[in-house]
Amino acid sequence: MALSQFSFEDSLQKFVDEIKDETEMTEKQKQILAASVKLFATKGFHASSTAEIAKEAGVAEGTIFRHYKSKKDILIAVVAPLLVKFATPFIIQDVRKIFSEQEKKSVAQVIAQLVKNRLELIDANLKHFQIIIQEAFFHEELREALLQSVVKEARGLATQFITARIESGELRPLPPDVIVRTFISMMFGMVYFKYVVDPEQYRERSEEEQIELAVDILLNGIANR
Amino acid sequence: MALSQFSFEDSLQKFVDEIKDETEMTEKQKQILAASVKLFATKGFHASSTAEIAKEAGVAEGTIFRHYKSKKDILIAVVAPLLVKFATPFIIQDVRKIFSEQEKKSVAQVIAQLVKNRLELIDANLKHFQIIIQEAFFHEELREALLQSVVKEARGLATQFITARIESGELRPLPPDVIVRTFISMMFGMVYFKYVVDPEQYRERSEEEQIELAVDILLNGIANR
DNA sequence: ATCGAAAGTGAGTAATCACTCATTTTTAAG
DNA sequence: CTTAAAAATGAGTGATTACTCACTTTCGAT
Numbered sequence: 260m261a262l263s264q265f266s267f268e269d270s271l272q273k274f275v276d277e278i279k280d281e282t283e284m285t286e287k288q289k290q291i292l293a294a295s296v297k298l299f300a301t302k303g304f305h306a307s308s309t310a311e312i313a314k315e316a317g318v319a320e321g322t323i324f325r326h327y328k329s330k331k332d333i334l335i336a337v338v339a340p341l342l343v344k345f346a347t348p349f350i351i352q353d354v355r356k357i358f359s360e361q362e363k364k365s366v367a368q369v370i371a372q373l374v375k376n377r378l379e380l381i382d383a384n385l386k387h388f389q390i391i392i393q394e395a396f397f398h399e400e401l402r403e404a405l406l407q408s409v410v411k412e413a414r415g416l417a418t419q420f421i422t423a424r425i426e427s428g429e430l431r432p433l434p435p436d437v438i439v440r441t442f443i444s445m446m447f448g449m450v451y452f453k454y455v456v457d458p459e460q461y462r463e464r465s466e467e468e469q470i471e472l473a474v475d476i477l478l479n480g481i482a483n484r
Numbered sequence: 485m486a487l488s489q490f491s492f493e494d495s496l497q498k499f500v501d502e503i504k505d506e507t508e509m510t511e512k513q514k515q516i517l518a519a520s521v522k523l524f525a526t527k528g529f530h531a532s533s534t535a536e537i538a539k540e541a542g543v544a545e546g547t548i549f550r551h552y553k554s555k556k557d558i559l560i561a562v563v564a565p566l567l568v569k570f571a572t573p574f575i576i577q578d579v580r581k582i583f584s585e586q587e588k589k590s591v592a593q594v595i596a597q598l599v600k601n602r603l604e605l606i607d608a609n610l611k612h613f614q615i616i617i618q619e620a621f622f623h624e625e626l627r628e629a630l631l632q633s634v635v636k637e638a639r640g641l642a643t644q645f646i647t648a649r650i651e652s653g654e655l656r657p658l659p660p661d662v663i664v665r666t667f668i669s670m671m672f673g674m675v676y677f678k679y680v681v682d683p684e685q686y687r688e689r690s691e692e693e694q695i696e697l698a699v700d701i702l703l704n705g706i707a708n709r
Numbered sequence: 710a711t712c713g714a715a716a717g718t719g720a721g722t723a724a725t726c727a728c729t730c731a732t733t734t735t736t737a738a739g
Numbered sequence: 740c741t742t743a744a745a746a747a748t749g750a751g752t753g754a755t756t757a758c759t760c761a762c763t764t765t766c767g768a769t
Contacts, residue, residue: 285746303622305530309727319748324728326746366707393621397528406681431708436685437697438706440677441670448669456631460661472662480705481663482591483656510716534757544718549758551716716765725756735746 274339274404277332288326290316295333300386304334304394334394338401341387344380345409358420366429369420371474374446378470381450388450414439445473499564499629502557513551515541520558525611529559529619559619563626566612569605570634591654594645596699599671603695606675613675639664670698 284292294316298307309330313320327333358369381388395402414436421435430438449469453461461469506514519541523532534555538545552558589597606613620627639661646660655663674694678686686694 287747303530305528306622308725310725320727321729321749322747325748328728330727396618397531402680410681428708430706431704433697433701433706434689436682437694437701440673441698441701441706444669444673444676445666447673448665451669452665455627456635457661464659469662472658473666476658476662476666476702476705478705478707479656480701480703481655481658481666482703483653484709512717533755535755545757546719546759547717550718553758555757711769713768714766716763718761718763720760720762722759723756724758726754727752728754729752730750731748732750733746733748736744738743739741 273400274335274342277335277339278343285326287316287318287322290318291323291326291333292337294318295337296386296390299334299337299390299394304330304390305397331398334390334398334401338387338391338394341384341391342404342409344384355416358416366424367474367478370442370477371470374449374470374474377446378449378466385454413443417442442477445477449473498625499560499567502560502564503568504561510551512541512543512547516543516548516551516558517562519543520562521611521615524559524562524615524619529555529615530622556623559615559623559626563612563616563619566609566616567629567634569609591649592699592703595667595702596695599674599695599699602671603674603691610679638668642667667702670702674698 291312294312295307298312298315309323310320312333313323316323323333327336364372391401391405395405417439418435421430421438424430425432425435453469464472509517516537519537520532523537523540534545534548537558538548541548548558552561616626616630620630642664643660646655646663649655650657650660678694689697
């Protein structure tokens with residue numbers, strides 16, 4: 260195995276290993292994770308103490324370290340499932356499917372479906388998503404796992420799709436990476452405006468309308484012809 | 485004065501008050517700020533201890549608290565100048581000027597100029613910008629000041645410009661807030677990809693090309709006509 | 710040269726940090 | 740019911756935290 264692939268394989272494996280089925284978790288363990296999610300999302304990892312987590316979970320501080328050998332292990336346990344949900348081939352079949360059914364659908368349909376699908380995933384795991392985004396700034400391993408697996412995987416698929424659609428004449432011959440970047444930026448922007456910047460204004464329109472408008476702009480731009 | 489405006493006026497005022505001319509700063513004080521910027525940007529505010537800051541600045545820990553009454557005060561002192569640079573009417577004239585010269589210029593020119601101008605501002609203050617983005621998650625006052633002043637101000641100007649250009653027929657009759665959101669998302673995306681996600685790929689093209697491509701997509705979309 | 714104020718110092722403070730461990734409680738199989 | 744393992748506990752650990760304060764040094768005006 261090439262040395263350069265070590266860190267990627269390692270960090271992804273580390274995340275996968277950390278995942279346990281909820282069924283094989285103690286009640287207290289679930290409470291610890293739930294409390295951690297709540298605190299990490301609102302105050303951040305560094306500002307949340309293990310004493311606080313224990314109190315919020317209704318658990319002795321020692322119990323935390325019976326299940327997680329360090330505080331950082333809690334973060335990994337919290338973040339791993341969603342990271343894998345985004346990244347593993349198994350679940351990315353979701354996305355793969357959208358792309359593979361391409362013959363039948365127009366670009367607009369595929370993109371709209373993709374946006375909807377990913378936004379639903381984020382919505383369903385909002386706090387976990389928030390924690391990942393926040394803490395990726397400070398934890399290199401997390402950032403690494405996020406970029407190398409999720410982004411790389413997503414970009415691979417997207418580039419394939421875009422290239423095909425350029426050849427078929429449906430898309431302009433623009434550099435695929437720029438299109439991917441624009442698409443990802445747009446989606447993050449939607450989430451950020453929806454939950455942080457301006458929830459009231461965002462909700463003036465329905466989610467379907469928002470997606471429709473965004474896709475419209477991505478496809479056709481804002482200039483009048 | 486309406487009660488609802490208190491927090492905005494207060495937090496903005498607090499940030500403005502915190503700014504001191506560099507000329508009226510001690511040598512050691514500048515070192516403290518420089519060390520704080522370096523540490524906050526790399527490790528984050530919470531993970532940077534005052535002992536560390538003192539050591540990095542080559543200063544006694546007590547000296548820090550001679551100038552700043554709390555650790556959080558350092559953060560404000562670090563962040564305030566850039567925040568004001570983004571927000572105050574005085575410096576936003578920069579942007580206002582771009583908009584006001586609109587008669588002579590095409591939408592594409594105005595937007596390209598605007599993107600270039602803002603990206604330059606970010607580039608010139610990259611670490612400070614990074615700190616603001618990171619810490620806005622955790623400090624409500626910072627988030628408040630950022631949203632209420634910078635975003636609101638920027639949106640006001642942009643909406644005015646967009647509305648005018650829709651009326652003149654240059655832009656499609658899309659909701660201005662959606663256009664603004666798309667524009668801001670695109671810019672953040674460029675910065676994020678350039679510095680975090682994929683610096684190598686980003687730099688395959690020159691900055692001018694990147695801007696040109698982004699503006700092109702914003703104006704004309706990715707679909708073939 | 711004198712003097713008061715401002716700048717700088719670093720040992721000291723109580724509080725809090727992540728984490729340990731001897732002990733007790735709970736669980737589940739025989 | 741017995742019993743051994745697993746789960747849970749919370750007082751206790753040394754290290755580190757943001758911050759204080761009595762003291763020394765530097766500086767500028769007279």
